[in-house]
Amino acid sequence: MKILIAEDETELQKSIATYLERDGNVCEMASDYHEALYKIDLYEYDLLVLDINLITGSGLDILKLLKRNRSETPTIIISANNSLDDKLEGLDLGADDYLTKPFHLAELNSRIKAVLRRGKFGGNDRLEFHEISIDTRSRTAYVNEHALSLTRKEFDLLLFFVTNKGRVLSKEIIAEHLWGDHSDLADNFDFIYVHINNLRKKLTEAGAKYIKTAYGSGYKFVEA
């Protein structure tokens, strides 16, 4: 996939690119408003990661221009602004998702994949990983075509693991993905263990042993 990252902080650009490129994506960067406009004009991208506060202009203006030109490039906004109004404005202008800084790269990655699934492939709601198949529309997961009975959180967890396969996911990242702002509530992550262990048990019973423990307290979804 070819992704344009329009973000004025080069350090953040680079980090996002590093993370995304490991999945074989090609990332290009734009550091300000004009560079972003220029690149969008010149090249076709599969996805645009757009910061609202670009030094020389607003990301929202770029979004407006894109939509006026009937561009179908899916867009994910990343913004330091957490206000509901900004979120709604971004989504109203046609952004596909809105992520507030600071975010986990794994989270951004899984949002990107969700957006790409919905857009580019004309509503391909299926995600495959070896014998595992995930239908994101009906929210069902199959192992060798046998449906797994997963709870809501277990399904979210499996989807998060598969979209970030090969990455180490700390409990902090997982907790924030599953519970957002409430994840600071539990000091010990007992409740995560419970969910992960249940999911792992269900996958293992179906013959899919992909969830591995990493560094004692993290997790990784790996090829067997």
Place this chain on the structure above:
Amino acid sequence: MGDTLKKIRLIRKTSKTFLGISALLMLVSTVALYFYLRNLLRSEVEEELRSTEARIESSLIENPEPFQLSPVVEIQKVSRLGNEVLKDTIIYDPSQDEMEEFRELSTFSAINGENYRITVRALVVESENILIAVVISYLVIILLVFLFLFYVNRSRNQKLWTPFFHNLEQMKRFSLSSDAPIALMDSEILEFSELNSEIKILTNKVRSDYRNLKQYTEDVSHEMQTPLAIIQAKIENVINMEEPLDDQQFEQLTSIQRDIQRLSQMTKRLTLLTKIENNQFANIEQLDITRLMAETVQDFCEISNNVIKVDFEHPIKADMDPYLASVLCNNLVSNAIKYNVAQQDIVVGSTVDDISISNAGTTPLKHPDSLYNRFYRESDGVKATGLGLAIVKRICDLYGFGIDYRFSGDRHVFTIHFGKK
């Protein structure tokens, strides 16, 4: 000091002073006039008596036979001369057919070898009447003058002070968060006009300071998110590097992730507090608070090991911003979860217009009055931003809901009163 003084309106006070001084002046001048006039009239009567007496004396020289014109003139021959007497007396007046008060002058004089006592009298009533007439007309005139002055003065004062009263009202209505300039009425009085320009300078200063402070909070919170995002992203890349880390390094990095999350939560909440203070949530709807609370509890049940019992006797409706309503419920429930004693239940209930939420505790709070202060934490044991209850309080203040805390039966109980105070 100011509280001990009784407050009185300016116009009333000046009117009162004017009236008081007028009344005093009237009283004193009337009394003075009365005595002055009385003396004047007396000496006038006396002079008249003496001149009558002198005329009688000269008539006696020509005609030594004494005559009577009772009660006004009485002449008697006497053996010896006596002292002159001037006095008031009451005698019978045949012309009036009643007892009357007279001023009487008795003198003795020797005329042509005969001793006479000459008594002349004048009616006092007459001079008394004059005295009373003068004093009363004086009183009426001066009263009218004072009344006239009083009303003229009062309406003049009222007119003079109008800009002052108008500006006072404007200042009472002055709001920090509003941008509307303070509309002061100009006045020809120099001091008022000086006061106006001072007020303008002060209000502008206060407003700009307040704006700066707000802007500062917003900017800091805002600017902090990007560096945090960079740290967060770099940690994730380090965790996923080709060369594996050891478990301890990983532990350290995830601990940094937790701190980043805390910092980010804190700035988000600070921004929220500022926004509530700026009244930026104007989207008011009627909400079923009990239903919202039940939904919130359901969400938290997934994360928390605590049993949360919900028992709503009455559904409660309130007019408020839906986002703030959900923040209110979230913060109350998460506060209860954070400070609950393990293995004990959290209880949420409602009465006619209260919702209360309680969690188990061992001791009452040491400083319940600081409970809603920013960054107040009762214990260091719990990792909290110290802003949750401050936000709850602000939301309650915004909509005029009451909130109170009590510790009873080993439980911390928070109650929100949705009824209008």
